[in-house]
Amino acid sequence: MDLYAVAGFLAAVLPLVATPGASLTLLIQRVTTSGRREGLPVxxxxxxxxxxxxxxxxxxxxxxxxSSGQAFTAVRLAGAAYLLTLGISTWRTASPRATARRALGRAPRARSSAYTQALLGNVLNPKAASIYLTLAPQFINPHRSPIRQILLLATAHTALVSLWLLIWTLLLGRATRAAASPRFKAVLSRITATVLVALALRTAVT
Incomplete structure (x- = not known):
């Protein structure tokens, strides 16, 4: 696989990476409530x-x-259910009092880590799977190992996504320091929860 194929693949996935989704929404929620250190596990x-x-x-x-309608529906609904659960949980912990407790380090630990939430949010997203079934094959050389080429494209894709999330982490870290009141963080967490629920509904019906 040559560099032109990798560059073409990155150009094709760039609009998808830049489109707000579950990973960016989770990043916003985590970084604004717990600091920039939460950006890395996401x-x-x-x-x-x-x-x-x-x-x-x-x-x-x-x-x-x-290719299996029932299996695809099961994965899609599982992803929607997870995003919905995450959205409801975020809303329930978004009160100014809870936000203040987290800022003082007295809040209970989250039930699942940022890493686990980001992993499940991505694995249970059938649209992410479709990238490597419909888009990636267009950039693969049929005369070479498809497995190695797909993993190379995944590495490039991962680097692009990580850079995008890192940029957002730095921007959010600065914005959070500028508006660090518990009430502001609570409002932002509720907005995040609403977005997660909206993503869950979109995943369930599309």
Whole structure:
């Protein structure tokens, strides 16, 4: 696989990366409530999810799921249910009092880590799987190992997504320091929760 193919793939996925989704929404919620240190596990969880999709596509398992109407529906609804649960949980912990407790370090630990949330949010997203089933094959050389090429594209994709999330982490970190009141963070968490629920509904019906 040459660099032109990798560059073409990145150009094709760039609009998808720049479109707000579950990973960016989770990043906003985590960074604004717990600080910039939460950006790294979100990026790592998202990257792991992309590698999972790439590996399954290379092994042909994702194609089997996408071709089966019932299996695809099950994955889609599982993803929608997870996003909905995450949105409701975010809303419930978005009160100014809870936000203030987190700022003082007295809040209970989250039930799942930022890494796990980002990983599940990506793995349970059938649209992420479709990238490696419909888009990636267009940039693969049929005379070379498809598995190695898909994993190379996944590595480039992961680097692009990680850079995008890192930029947002830095911007959000500065914005959070500028508006660090518990009430502001609570309002932002509720907006995030609403977006997560909206994403869940969109995933369920599309």
């Amino acid at each position: 990026a790592l969880g998202t990257a792991t999810g992309l590698y999972v999709h790439a590996t399954l596509a290379a092994l042909g398992l994702s194609a089997l799921v996408m």
